[in-house]
Amino acid sequence: MTSRDGKLSTIGFDADDTLWQNEQFFRMTENHFATLLAEHGEEAQLKARLLEAEKRNLGAYGFGIKGFTLSMIETAIEVTGGQVPARVIEQILAAGREMLSHPIETLPHVHDTLKALAGRYRLVLITKGDLFDQERKLAQSGLGDFFDAVEIVSDKSRPTYERIFARHGDGPSRAMMVGNSLKSDVVPAIDAGSWGVYIPHDLTWVYEHVEEPVGAERFRKLPHLGELAELLKRLD
Known part of the structure; x- marks a missing residue:
């Protein structure tokens, strides 16, 4: 089993359109x-x-x-x-x-996946956007207790992941970032030395569109979040 003492110790999750609709x-x-x-x-x-x-x-x-x-x-x-x-x-x-007042609608498999992984890994919510709005959405989602840390950042880049995974984990090499944006969640995390797991969403802002890093050793693509636990087993 991958654990805090194993190869992977920390998993970062994007929020908007990864955990809930946005x-x-x-x-x-x-x-x-x-x-x-x-x-x-x-x-x-x-x-x-x-x-x-x-x-x-x-x-x-x-x-x-x-x-x-x-x-x-x-x-x-x-x-x-x-x-x-x-x-x-x-x-x-x-x-x-x-x-700003829309109720939060979590995406399929989110609750069960976080429940299964909490305690086995350090779970870190890494989201960008307005501080008050992101805090509101997290509170309304009911998912906050699954996370060991929450980072609301102005942008997501290689230094962002280097800093966060050093602060809340054992460094980027033992971390994974999961999200629906190749530009913000996947590519910069891989550049930092982490695993990058791409879970496409039907609607993704055009600004976030870049090519998939298909040749990257630490890149994976899943159809939905419910496949993440099985991927982690294969990586053990």
């Missing part, structure tokens, strides 16, 4: 945004402008609903030439508040 609420709000501004452009064009604003603003606002809401307002101002009606701004703000 991107679907962004897509719903994006569609509403395009409807609100339909007279100022085609749907695809409006969504492309919004994506440009989101990427441009990541350095200032970071990841999360609040930054997304500000980017919607900025885009609305841009596409209307500064003439966006106050009622539209009001509806955008209301949509952002609604996103």
Whole structure:
């Protein structure tokens, strides 16, 4: 059995769209945004402008609903030439508040998998985004007791995983990161020397799309989280 004294001692888990649904609420709000501004452009064009604003603003606002809401307002101002009606701004703000209050829907196999692994490994939740919103989602999910540590970070990179797995484990070489984003969860963890397990989600933000590191020795891809325990057995 892999244990704290074995080859693998620490497993990091992404949160959004790995443990619970997230991107679907962004897509719903994006569609509403395009409807609100339909007279100022085609749907695809409006969504492309919004994506440009989101990427441009990541350095200032970071990841999360609040930054997304500000980017919607900025885009609305841009596409209307500064003439966006106050009622539209009001509806955008209301949509952002609604996103912040959505109930948490955990994904299949999450509870059973975490229950099976807790105590056998150090489990660390590693998520990026707004601090208050991520804390809210974790509390509402009921999954908090499974984790030995929680790290809410501004971004995920090789140094992020080196630091976290050194702080909460035995270093990256004895750690694994599990998530739905190749760009944020898998590739930088592998670069840090960890295992990277990719569990695709039907909806993943285009910003997170990169090629699978198929040649990497420590890369694995699973159809769902319920396969993780069996993978760990094979790696023992």
